[in-house]
Amino acid sequence: MKLEKILDKLGSIEKNSFIKIIDNIISKNPQNGKEIEKILSSSDKGLKTVDNQNISNIFDLTEGEFQEHIRCEFQEITSQLDILIDIIIRDGNCIMKQDWFSRLYETEIKHLKTRIKGLNEDFDNDKSELSAIRKRDYKIYKSCLHTAYHNDIQNNRDSKITSDELSIILTLSKQLGLSQEEVKLINYSILPIKKLDVQDVIKGLKNIGVIFFSNKENTIYVADEMLRMLRKVREKEVAPKFYRRTLKLLREPIINQIGREHNIDRKLSYAQKIEEIIKEGVSFTSLLLDDIYKQGSTLTERKKDLNELCEKGLNISNLKGSTLDDKISSLIEHFDNVERDEKVGISxxxxxxxxxxxxxxxxxxxxxxxxxxxxxxxxxxxxxxxxxxxxxxxxxxxxxxxxxxxxxxxxxxxxxxxxxxxxxxxxxxDVENLYLENYKNVAYRNLNVLKENGITVKESELGIKFEELTKVIFKGLGFNVDDVFRNTLNTQKDMMDILLNLDHNEIIIVECKTSKERGYNKFSSVSRQLKAYQNLALKNDLRIVKILLVAPEFSDDFVTDCEMDMEMNLSLITASTLSNISEAFKTSKYTEFPHVLFRDIVINEERIIKALSK
Structure with missing residues (x-):
């Protein structure tokens, strides 16, 4: 769920910790300070009075500083922050009831303790499946961590790992090729691990700004934007679903090869091994640099294999980059763009x-x-x-x-x-519904966005398509879109787009206008056109209840000119407003839209949706 949508659901107290952290970042002259100042300049009372959309925008502008703030929290190595963040960044854990989160946390602690016990037994067992080289790597890392944690006791201080020691330990783990799960197991074989009270855990996560907690719904929310940031902090380059998509393209011998390297049980099924590799936190980059290739394969062969994996398996052609590292970075960037993209791909x-x-x-x-x-x-x-x-x-x-x-x-x-x-x-x-979901983009004649959303259409067809979609929407609102009656009224010179027949010689005339330009500003030409339709209807003894003009948006001058016109009962409605009213109508008690609600000069979406919900 997007940050803005979560903020809309919460009260001011529930957002307070998050707002305080951003406020603190802003006070320290962040990199994008000027852009942030432009947003805040519209508010006299600071960040707390800024609307949720702009809070979301400011969060994007402070991403680097917020990320550093979270990294600093990891210096408190006994906080279990690695365990907690690894739970909440899994696909599907961005919305959780408190009791569900408590269950996941308890299960994770039990699982860790069982695996730590198994790891310690492997250290002492000469016949364990751990290779001699891997056992040596584990022992080197464990010895260094033990020294870093316990050397304070010799100096009569509390045991802790300083930020300098932590940076060295992290470098060592990378050089030894340890997965995050391997690091976690060794860390907690030395550091005391115990289950904390779930309310204290939630409070701690809320205070550092990584989750929101709704008291009313007793629910934890993690914003999509925060999930991406937390994965960066945990150095997980792609979401688990994309990691899984890639691993499923590999043959079982390759999966077994990766499993052996990271102490994953070979008796598990193919699918279970894939899940364990993801849970282990094996670096996606290192996997594609080294782990998926045959022993002794050349750099040229690796590039060829990676290109084939992307083109034939992932349907990604022309992967950017000349080096293997560049190609992997391009793939990670592709997955990041897919995840950020709000498009579903189908209706x-x-x-x-x-x-x-x-x-x-x-x-x-x-x-x-x-x-x-x-x-x-x-x-x-x-x-x-x-x-x-x-x-x-x-x-x-x-x-x-x-x-x-x-x-x-x-x-x-x-x-x-x-x-x-x-x-x-x-x-x-479902092409019709896909078009309806892109109604606003059709109105703006935005061919590029339509193409990205899976819609192929010629620019010359957009005007007709907008008219057709508008008809579908009005039919959905319960109106009689009477094309037969309209055709009998139309002349070669004057041809109205849509006629809504209310019976008893009463009609609503609807005119549709698409425009690439922001702010539709052609009142003089459109008013002549609409007055011609009005005269046509009056000659046929029809009562015009309303004339509606549908366009992507209207300029201030256009609205002013419309207000000054005394000859037509004209109302303006934007494409997005009409679309949102249509959605609200679906869940209302009405079978036919009460057209008396079309009474503003510029149709007020909020007022109509509120009226429909009563």
Whole structure:
């Protein structure tokens, strides 16, 4: 869930810790101070009175400083911050009830203690599966950490690890090629580990600004923007879902090779090994630099293998970069862009239909998704629900076994040639709803955004398409969009776009205008056009209840000219307002939109949505 949306759900007290941290960063002249000052200049009373959208913008501008603030918290090595952050950055843990978080935390502590016991036994057992080289690496790291933690006792001070010691320890762990989970196990084999009170844990995380806690809903929220930052702090370059997508393209011998390197049980199934590699925190970069290739492969062969993995497996062509490091950085950047992108790829209705049919074909899928993403709700295959957790259609399909995907495709008559997952996504695209979700972009004639959202259309067709979509919206509002009656009224010279027939010789005339330019500003030409339609209707003894002009937006001058016009009963409505009213109408008690609500010069979205909700 986006930061702005979370802030909208919370009270001022629940946001207070987060606001204080940003306020403190701002007071220390951050790198983007000038841009922040421009946002704050509109408010006389500081950050607390800034709206949630601008708080989100300021957070983006202070990302570097906020990240450093969190890194500093790691210097308190007994805080269990690594354990807690590793829980909340897993896919699906961005929204959790307190009792669910408590259960996950308790399970993690028990799991850690069991694995620490096993690791200590491996240290003492000459016949353990740990290789001699790996055992040596573990012992070197453990000895250095032990010295760093206990050397304070000799100087009559409390045991702790200083920031200088911590930086050396971190460098050592990287040079030894230890995964984050291996580091964690060794750390807590020396440092005391005990289960803390969950309310103290939540309070601590809230105070350092990484989570929000809603007292009313008893729920923890972690913003999508914060999750990306926390992964950077934990040096996890990609989200688990993208890591999984990549690992599933590798043959089992390669997965076994990675497992041996990081002390992962070879008796586990292929899928379980993949999950363990992700949980281990094995660096994605080091994996693609060294771990996935045959022993002795040359640099040229590695580049070729990585290109094939991306092009044939991940459908990413022309990976940027000439060196292996550059190519890996480009892949990480690609996954980051996909995660930041709010586009679902198919319509919401299409997503819901896909989930319903998957649930019908694969009865165990709901439990699989619930377990995979550690979701608390019993039934999770709902589009809006999953999108709040930033789980998209592709993420669901990635978890299904290839044999089940093939069966699903055959059962539902989906194209079988080519990439099966892409074929499924195309099948559920639901073009009309996808267009409706991009109604505003059609109004703005924004071809590039439409293309990115999976819509291919010629610019010359956008005006007609906007008119068609507007008709669909008014039909959805319960109006009689009467094309037959309109055609009998229209002449070769005067052709109104949409006529809403209210019966008893009463009509609403709707005119649709698209525009690339910001602020529609052609009142004189459009008013002549609308007055011609008005005269046409009056000649046919029709009563015009309202004339509506739909456009992407209107300039101040246009609104003023409209206010001064006394000849037409004209109201202006933006494309986004009409779209939002349509969404609100779907959940209202009305079967037909009460057109008396169209009474403003510029239609007031907030007032109408409030009226519909009563």
């Amino acid at each position: 919401l209705d299409g997503f819901d239909k896909m989930l319903a049919e998957l649930n019908q074909s694969l009865p165990k899928l709901n439990k699989q998704i619930k377990d995979q993403f550690e979701l608390q709700d019993e039934f999770v295959l709902k589009a809006h629900f999953l999108l709040d957790y930033n789980i998209k259609p592709r993420d669901i399909l990635d978890l299904i076994l290839k044999s089940d995907v093939s069966k699903f495709i055959k059962d539902h008559g989906i194209k079988q040639r080519g990439d099966h997952i892409l074929n499924i996504l195309e099948h559920y695209k």
